[in-house]
Amino acid sequence: MNFSYSLPVNIQFGRGKAASVGDEVARLGNKVLLVTGRHSCKASGLLDRCLQLLAKAGVEVELFDCVEANPLTTTIDSGSERLRATGCNVVLGIGGGSVMDAAKGIAFMGRHSGKVTDYLHLPQIEGEAVPLVLMTTTAGTGSEGNCVAVFTNPFTSDKLVFFTPLLFAKTAIVDPELMVTLPPAMIAATGFDALSHNIEALVGRFVQPMSAMMAGQAIRLLAQHLPLVFEDATNIASWEQVCWANTLGGMAIGLSACGLPHAMEHPLSGLHNITHGVGLAALYPALMEFSWRSNLQAFATVARALDLTGETSGMSEIDCARHSIAQVRALIVRLNLAFTLSDLGVKHDEIEWMTRRCCETMQVSIQQNPRLASADEIRALYIACL
Structure with a gap:
């Protein structure tokens, strides 16, 4: 084994834990x-509560x-x-x-000049960022636990991934009590995004021991x-989990990246402003079908993690791996x-534009996928999901 781990x-x-936000910010x-x-944030009353605590x-x-x-990206620039x-x-x-x-x-651009688009394609970035505290109000992206951010360029419709250790928060506050006002559609979309992160981190080519352990537990x-x-939505015990x-999942993809589903979804929501988890769900079964044979062991692990009834007991590895597709499809329906x-x-x-932008802007995720996809294969997968 040869890997690194830093969080x-x-x-x-x-x-x-939301009650600690004032003290956490004041430390910085x-x-x-x-x-x-x-x-x-306003409608739920959380903004007023946090203003009082601050x-x-x-x-x-x-x-x-x-x-x-x-x-x-323009919002990032105006915020900075x-x-x-x-x-x-x-x-x-x-x-x-x-x-x-x-x-x-x-926070990053607070200590850097120019526009955020000047930095999105740089392999290495020096400097520092303004100290950052994050409080999540959904359970989907896991962004509080990694140094990854995604921005859409309104001039090109490209949805670009920004990765640098300078994006790590100093403190992340995760309070399950903040989730109980979420509507079902938002719970579904964000929750499926979380599941996608963990599946892709586990089955992908960049998996390592820490991300495998995290993702398996999370699934x-x-x-x-x-x-x-x-x-x-009031089930607070389940919200904790x-x-x-x-x-x-956020930590897992920070270590091991996302795969082809995220690579193909980014042009989709960049072009149509679709909710990310909804776009993933529309792609997922077909992309699992494309990939599962390239990592039978990992997809079998996914199936066993998804199994609540013991149905995978006694299945061969190949049958178990194949069954993961049906399990995810059933969850999508539910x-x-x-x-x-x-x-x-x-x-x-x-489709042609999305294929081209996927191949040009999402190479890390394409390379991470257990089965490498050519432009022709990506185009065919988009068509199959229409």
């Missing part, structure tokens, strides 16, 4: 740029509530301009994956508890995520 994030996990600075979305801790707040569902203009010395992101990714980018937890919170599985790309508005004449 320099102070993860504060558990019920009631006295004026915070609070990054959030336009609606849900005031109690003696922290001055500048609010930046402009983040979209798929954050734009606000950060510098107001003299904030810490960034706090409160929201789902889009908000946390935006907060990462803003077992999601198989049992994701349907329960989808059916009853789903939240932990989500954070594990979560009301059984869409085709046509259902999501994709047209046949857009």
